[in-house]
Amino acid sequence: MNKIFTHTLVFTVAAVFTACGFFSANGDEEVIARVGDHYLTEEMLYESISLKGVDDSSTLIENYIDSWVKEQLLIQKAMQNLSTDEVNFEKQLESYRNSLIIYTYENKLVEQKLDTAVSQKEVEEYYEDNKSNFDLSERLYKGRYIKLINTAPGQDSLKYWLFSELADFNLNLADYCTQFASNCQLDTSQWVPISSISTIFPSKSSTELIEDLSLGANIISDSTATLLLDVKAIINAGEAAPVEYVKEQIKGIIRNKRRLKLIANAKQEIYEEATLKKKYDVYR
Structure with missing residues (x-):
């Protein structure tokens, strides 16, 4: 492509796209490049790229032409x-x-007709009927933890507040976390994979703690930081996961079963209607 045309093209792009947002050619379309019997025209170029917000339009155009x-x-x-x-x-x-047409139709059908609400009762019933499918591959724990640098103040008081069973200290813990903790989780209602400890406290000490984790107070330290972990409950690998831990997974399974049933029923209805109205013939 000659340089004169390149600069003219860039100028046209900058002027016309800025003013109008589109390119309109008069007369025969200018050919930009050719390979054999295939031609790249200005119209094809402008349909393929957008120069809106582009600082170096010349480079963008030349790169597209080279790629073409x-x-x-x-x-x-x-x-x-x-x-x-x-x-x-x-x-x-x-x-x-055909696959795309069917896929698009099925998705539209699901979007319009699928009931996505799953009750707690449905979750619990599915869980009880399929409990063996939810055996854990690793231990879970419920607990709260605070990670802090070793020079953080008031650590003796913090340990007393954290490892005490008294709820009176919850405000103290929350206040301490806000001021001094580098990582903190005080919600004890959620089951958490034990392997997450290594993410919270990535060190050799955390590997040892994962192996030896016990109920109550657990403390690990390295040269710079300390993790205080108050464990309230543990479920071992191989046991059934608690229903609340797999609740969202079960909801997804139930919705997918409904989806498959909805699509299967729709296919059957289409077939039965076509049969009744003699919309097809089979020659054997």
């Missing part, structure tokens, strides 16, 4: 080295198109 030329050369080379059967994709394209 290389792609066309590769296609040309491939066509020269492949048989007619190898480049005949009509059946595959038709099959792919």
Whole structure:
């Protein structure tokens, strides 16, 4: 592509796209590049790229042209080295198109008709019927923890507040976390994979704690930080996960079962209606 045309093109892009947001050509379309019998025109270029908000429009245009030329050369080379059967994709394209049509219709059907609400009763019933499918691959724990640097003040009081069973100290803990903790979790209602400890406190000490974690007070330290972990409950690997831990997973399973049933019923209804109205013939 000659330099004069490149600069003219860039100027046109900058002026017209800024003013109007589109390109309109008068007369015959200007050809920008050619590979064999295939041509890249201005119209094709502007349909393929957007220069809105682009600082270096010249580079963007030249990169696109180079990419188009290389792609066309590769296609040309491939066509020269492949048989007619190898480049005949009509059946595959038709099959792919049909799959996309069906997929789009099924998604629209699901969007319009699927009941996504799952009650706690449904979750619990599914859990009880399929409890063996929810065996844990690792231990879970419920607890609260505070991570702090070793020079943080008031650590003796903090340990007393954290490891005490008295709720009176919850405000003290929350206030301490706000001021001094580098990481803190005081909610004891959630089951957490024990492996998460290594994320909270990535050190050799955390690996040892994961192996030896026990109810109550657990403390690990390294040269810079300390993790105080108050464990309220533990479930071992191989045991059934608590229903609240797999609740969202079960909801997803139930919704997917409904989805499959909805689609299957729709297919059957379509078939039965077509049969009743004699919309198809089978020749055997």
